[in-house]
Amino acid sequence: MTVIPYGRQSIDAEDEAAVLAVLRSPLLTQGPATAAFEADLAAQVGARYCVAVANGTAALHICMAGLEMEPGEGITTPNTFVATSNAMAYVGLTPVFADIDPDTLNLSPVATQAALTPRTRLIAPVHFAGLPADMPAFQAMAAGRDIRIIEDASHAIGSEYAGGGRVGDCRHSDATIFSFHPVKTITAGEGGAITTNDEGLYQRLLMLRSHGITRDPARLADAPGPWWYEQQALGFNYRMTEMQAALGASQLRKLDRFMARRQAIVARYHQAFAGLNWLVRPPETPGQSVCQHLFVVQIDFAAIGMTRPEVMAALLDQGVGTQVHYIPVHLQPWYRQTFGTVAGQYPAAEAYYDRALSLPLFPAMTDADVEQVITAVRGLV
Numbered sequence: 541m542t543v544i545p546y547g548r549q550s551i552d553a554e555d556e557a558a559v560l561a562v563l564r565s566p567l568l569t570q571g572p573a574t575a576a577f578e579a580d581l582a583a584q585v586g587a588r589y590c591v592a593v594a595n596g597t598a599a600l601h602i603c604m605a606g607l608e609m610e611p612g613e614g615i616t617t618p619n620t621f622v623a624t625s626n627a628m629a630y631v632g633l634t635p636v637f638a639d640i641d642p643d644t645l646n647l648s649p650v651a652t653q654a655a656l657t658p659r660t661r662l663i664a665p666v667h668f669a670g671l672p673a674d675m676p677a678f679q680a681m682a683a684g685r686d687i688r689i690i691e692d693a694s695h696a697i698g699s700e701y702a703g704g705g706r707v708g709d710c711r712h713s714d715a716t717i718f719s720f721h722p723v724k725t726i727t728a729g730e731g732g733a734i735t736t737n738d739e740g741l742y743q744r745l746l747m748l749r750s751h752g753i754t755r756d757p758a759r760l761a762d763a764p765g766p767w768w769y770e771q772q773a774l775g776f777n778y779r780m781t782e783m784q785a786a787l788g789a790s791q792l793r794k795l796d797r798f799m800a801r802r803q804a805i806v807a808r809y810h811q812a813f814a815g816l817n818w819l820v821r822p823p824e825t826p827g828q829s830v831c832q833h834l835f836v837v838q839i840d841f842a843a844i845g846m847t848r849p850e851v852m853a854a855l856l857d858q859g860v861g862t863q864v865h866y867i868p869v870h871l872q873p874w875y876r877q878t879f880g881t882v883a884g885q886y887p888a889a890e891a892y893y894d895r896a897l898s899l900p901l902f903p904a905m906t907d908a909d910v911e912q913v914i915t916a917v918r919g920l921v
């Protein structure tokens with residue numbers, strides 16, 4: 541039996557043609573496809589600037605490096621992929637977690653307020669599963685203080701804030717990062733991007749993406765000839781290839797379609813699971829267009845007399861793949877050893893994790909796939 545995975549990319553003939561065209565063109569890196577993808581993404585989300593990079597983790601890294609923060613602390617959610625807080629450690633910030641709001645599963649503004657110290661330099665909310673975090677609350681906390689805000693929007697391309705505006709327009713933040721890993725809503729194979737409205741940050745990101753080198757005549761004091769470049773900062777090679785950019789741009793053109801399909805599947809799941817008292821559905825957002833990356837349910841395993849591994853095995857038996865997002869980051873061995881984090885420190889994130897299970901959600905799911913998932917889940921009890 542074929543298994544419906546929890547997520548999968550949708551690649552069509554247009555995507556294939558876009559990548560092939562680049563392969564037959566003169567430039568495989570640092571060419572027009574990357575610039576075009578950046579312009580498309582900036583326009584799509586409503587930001588002034590966009591820098592495309594090799595992956596979402598590289599986006600987080602140079603975004604944090606480019607903000608040139610003093611040593612101190614960065615606050616984020618334990619309910620994320622390790623990359624969010626790892627990037628803080630890359631730039632010498634101490635990752636500090638603040639607990640989640642159990643209703644939204646996002647970083648709690650109340651817990652974040654309590655975690656603020658004179659050494660707080662950064663707040664990095666993650667729009668978990670695609671639902672935008674409470675950005676106005678974080679913006680208010682940072683106002684008048686030397687605190688930057690980066691949105692980790694790896695799950696949230698296409699989503700709209702509760703108060704309006706598209707995720708990535710940076711109306712509430714210094715910058716927003718995206719990931720185009722194949723499990724995300726659109727893919728570039730691997731890929732990432734930063735959007736910002738800050739011209740200074742944009743210029744630093746361009747340098748940091750490519751070794752800290754510039755060839756821009758406006759930035760060179762004295763160029764003896766056309767070969768000249770200067771390394772003016774310590775940067776990295778985090779460039780996106782032209783093949784990745786062509787795929788990303790082709791996928792971006794399908795974002796509205798992907799979103800509509802995801803929203804239809806989410807609506808059907810809500811309807812089908814509404815009556816189950818042993819299962820908590822993700823928050824609904826009437827009147828707000830959210831592009832959900834994950835459909836995470838919370839199951840009262842004790843109530844149904846099954847462990848999570850037993851439930852995962854039973855669903856797999858019915859051809860339904862599942863996953864768990866996320867093991868709270870503060871419980872990872874490196875965090876325990878390096879920062880002394882311990883179990884019990886973030887009770888809402890840990891209670892959520894104990895019950896969490898991500899069900900299949902991707903645009904290529906057929907209606908029959910969706911019904912197969914529903915039948916399998918309802919059939920657990």
Ligand SMILES: *Cc1c(COP(=O)(O)O)cnc(C)c1O
Nearest residue numbers: 595596597621623694719720721
């Ligand atoms: C996927 C993801 C990342 C990292 O992106 P990569 O492209 O895999 O490096 C960072 N944060 C979150 C929340 C993610 O889901």
